[in-house]
Amino acid sequence: MGGGAALEGDGKEGKKVPALPDLFTWNEDGVHLMSARCGSCGTYFFPMYHEQHKPGCSREGIEKVLLHKEGRLASYTIQYYMPPPPFKTDRDITPYMIGLVEFPEGIQIAGIVVDCTPDRLKMGVGMETVTFTLYRDQEGQDIVTWAFRPAKS
Amino acid sequence: MGLHSWGKFPQKTFVDLGKEAIAKALSEARIEWKEIETICSGIYIWGGNAGHLSGQYLASVFGETGVPIVNVYNACATGASALRLAYLSIASGQVDVALAVGVDLSPEGFLTAKSDNPRQDRDVLRWRMVGMPNPTYWALECRKRMLKHGTTEEDLARVKVLLSQYGAQNPNARYKKVYTVEEVLTSKMVCDPLRLYEVCATSDGAAALILCAASKARQYTSKPVTIAATTIGSAIYGDPTLRISALSAPAKAEAPLLSESYSSSQQAYRLSGIGPEDIDILELPDNSSWHYLQYLETCGFCGDGEAERMLKDGETKIGGRIAVCPSGGFSSFGEAIGAQAVWQVAEVIMQLRGQCGPRQVEGAKVGMAQTYGLMGNSGTTILKV
Numbered sequence: 001m002g003g004g005a006a007l008e009g010d011g012k013e014g015k016k017v018p019a020l021p022d023l024f025t026w027n028e029d030g031v032h033l034m035s036a037r038c039g040s041c042g043t044y045f046f047p048m049y050h051e052q053h054k055p056g057c058s059r060e061g062i063e064k065v066l067l068h069k070e071g072r073l074a075s076y077t078i079q080y081y082m083p084p085p086p087f088k089t090d091r092d093i094t095p096y097m098i099g100l101v102e103f104p105e106g107i108q109i110a111g112i113v114v115d116c117t118p119d120r121l122k123m124g125v126g127m128e129t130v131t132f133t134l135y136r137d138q139e140g141q142d143i144v145t146w147a148f149r150p151a152k153s
Numbered sequence: 154m155g156l157h158s159w160g161k162f163p164q165k166t167f168v169d170l171g172k173e174a175i176a177k178a179l180s181e182a183r184i185e186w187k188e189i190e191t192i193c194s195g196i197y198i199w200g201g202n203a204g205h206l207s208g209q210y211l212a213s214v215f216g217e218t219g220v221p222i223v224n225v226y227n228a229c230a231t232g233a234s235a236l237r238l239a240y241l242s243i244a245s246g247q248v249d250v251a252l253a254v255g256v257d258l259s260p261e262g263f264l265t266a267k268s269d270n271p272r273q274d275r276d277v278l279r280w281r282m283v284g285m286p287n288p289t290y291w292a293l294e295c296r297k298r299m300l301k302h303g304t305t306e307e308d309l310a311r312v313k314v315l316l317s318q319y320g321a322q323n324p325n326a327r328y329k330k331v332y333t334v335e336e337v338l339t340s341k342m343v344c345d346p347l348r349l350y351e352v353c354a355t356s357d358g359a360a361a362l363i364l365c366a367a368s369k370a371r372q373y374t375s376k377p378v379t380i381a382a383t384t385i386g387s388a389i390y391g392d393p394t395l396r397i398s399a400l401s402a403p404a405k406a407e408a409p410l411l412s413e414s415y416s417s418s419q420q421a422y423r424l425s426g427i428g429p430e431d432i433d434i435l436e437l438p439d440n441s442s443w444h445y446l447q448y449l450e451t452c453g454f455c456g457d458g459e460a461e462r463m464l465k466d467g468e469t470k471i472g473g474r475i476a477v478c479p480s481g482g483f484s485s486f487g488e489a490i491g492a493q494a495v496w497q498v499a500e501v502i503m504q505l506r507g508q509c510g511p512r513q514v515e516g517a518k519v520g521m522a523q524t525y526g527l528m529g530n531s532g533t534t535i536l537k538v
Contacts, residue, residue: 019281020271046401049272054390074404077292078345083284084263086277098283100293100395102404109401110283123300145282
């Protein structure tokens, strides 16, 4: 299916603030989703504050984990409507793409796809975690969420 | 059983709808209100405190009698949970006559988050961070299926075409227009690969069922419909489905897709001794065309990847191997969360009684109603005559 102009990912300028804390972070290496792993049953979960375990697990030894910044596209969809509140943005983002990305840790996570056209959405392609500005607040800060874009490598 | 037809009724309250469904059920069963020994009511989540106490509100209209009233919520399996509770109330020997009722008036537009605390409500996260309405989840699973099983756009359209033919003949349906494959394939793309007519709407509606102990049933009717099993299933660890509300799922499947519905249907088969091969009618939750195809497999009506062929070969038509959604399904009715599972059972009952006119499944003896619910819950009811 065709679509309009691709949503643009964030550049370097401006101060970025996550729309909600403890979901993703960034360092020199790039943007990483914040997951956690149970030391007993090995289950990865996201967000890290919504625990999940195998039945019978002792639930001991939970560690916070930054997921690899890259994964593979496991599914995708193109949305032809504006997401309703509580999604908050300051512009029309339709049509927007949502991808499900499989990380090497064995967990799939959904996110908005940016810097991409629909024809580049192919199952299995490498995707990189980035940030996406939802809106600029009154203090001039960019309020961001996590997003995915086709990996350069 | 009694129904309030499905549609949009902005001038009505949930009590208006529920009252009509209950009044019809009482009159149809020839049972007096005072004979009802317990009320199991689906919680109407958009109705504030009143909606959470829907059973009490409805009881006060007919006259309070002091019987146990319990209100239950299990997302789209809310009605199935009310029904199971009514069934268990009788099976336990505590009562002989029970009322199960479900009512819903859907809000306009998308069904969105009901709290604003992301720490405890995943719904907040999915809306705020990704902008993911329910059909997004269905589209992601549908795309996976297309890659795995080669499902085509025509297969998805064919579901709507078939169901629209039944909906057109069902007086209680909201949508009564018959569609062609071409009309569906040129309808607006909503969440690629799913088009407008391949995703169900949200509706208002109400349904009520009166259950009675088998030992007493013949006091009221010469042709009782028997509940062979009514079950609730929850998800199984390792289910790879990206479940509505969640933002993550395991990459490696260690349990079946839609494991909550697999669980409820397997329980029902085991408890009833009835298997998919014995079932004449199946009301499944066709929230989208993907659901129609996937549920045939999840509930064991065909093997992995065979649903498209079943549909194409006419095996799921009235007169085919198994009549799937002869009511017209959610495709013709739309979702009414608290009411739909009770309504599905009511549709099966009408078929088993031979009351469905032009969309009657001839000689139907066994029927199954299957739900699907957000956050991993599901219900199955198998009925027979």
